[in-house]
Amino acid sequence: MRPVAFLLLPAVDVADGQAVRPVRGEVAASTTSGPARDSALAWQDGGAEWIHLVDLDAAFGRGSNADLLAAVIGELDVEVELAGGICDDASLARALSTGCARVNLGTAALEDPMWCARAIAEHGERIAVSLDVRVVEDPDGSVHHRLAARGRAEEGGDLWETIARLDRDGCARYIVTDVSRDGRLRGPNVELYRAVTRATTTPVVASGGISAIGDLVLLAEVAAASANLEGSIVGTALAAGRFTLPEALAAMRRVAVRHG
Numbered sequence: 001m002r003p004v005a006f007l008l009l010p011a012v013d014v015a016d017g018q019a020v021r022p023v024r025g026e027v028a029a030s031t032t033s034g035p036a037r038d039s040a041l042a043w044q045d046g047g048a049e050w051i052h053l054v055d056l057d058a059a060f061g062r063g064s065n066a067d068l069l070a071a072v073i074g075e076l077d078v079e080v081e082l083a084g085g086i087c088d089d090a091s092l093a094r095a096l097s098t099g100c101a102r103v104n105l106g107t108a109a110l111e112d113p114m115w116c117a118r119a120i121a122e123h124g125e126r127i128a129v130s131l132d133v134r135v136v137e138d139p140d141g142s143v144h145h146r147l148a149a150r151g152r153a154e155e156g157g158d159l160w161e162t163i164a165r166l167d168r169d170g171c172a173r174y175i176v177t178d179v180s181r182d183g184r185l186r187g188p189n190v191e192l193y194r195a196v197t198r199a200t201t202t203p204v205v206a207s208g209g210i211s212a213i214g215d216l217v218l219l220a221e222v223a224a225a226s227a228n229l230e231g232s233i234v235g236t237a238l239a240a241g242r243f244t245l246p247e248a249l250a251a252m253r254r255v256a257v258r259h260g
Helices: 036-045 066-075 089-096 107-111 113-126 159-169 190-199 213-224 245-258
Strands: 007-015 018-023 026-035 050-055 079-083 102-105 127-137 143-148 155-158 174-178 204-207 229-234
Touching (some): 018 036, 036 050, 107 155, 127 159, 155 159, 174 190, 213 245
Parallel strands (some): 007 050, 079 102, 127 174, 174 204
Antiparallel strands (some): 007 018
């Protein structure tokens, strides 16, 4: 049997029709890297099997790139994970109709648990839930994992309680981001991902902090040690030229062969 490599999902974050790269994780300070279509096709040409496509304008309630992203998905021959502003029946139906393989529910999964549960029950594997995590340490040394409602001021609750609820609802996949590292090239929060994979048997995709191929190798080694960590979203590091997608994919294949 061919060893299964740790999955990489190059990210295309889209604002005003352009692929953008947030600076130090802040969308307001993002820099433009060209048309979204060109970026997505470039990752496909580089060997990507999946692309993580995000409508930042929809996610932050300042507009929509829905028509553009549907057109981009129609041109791609790889699987697409679509995120951003999917918060009700209409936006969910529109996202699923693009032909994407799955959609990510973010803030809506925290603000409207009953709607999220219905979406999971109806669409199964095509629904993933994004969990943006803030790790907070009290003066006494105790650590809390709080959820951030992206684009909102309020907090989204406790990570572990939310995972338990979503597990009961049958959620097929979690996208877990340490927001303190997202877009900052500080390395992934490996301990967070280990803790999440101990708390659930549901597949987990890591996001945030990747700065070098070594970071991806470390996550792939964690995944190979029987964890249900199946892949990582990679955005800023690729856009900044820290490494190329073919280089990263080759490294993931080497890890798979070692553990195959």
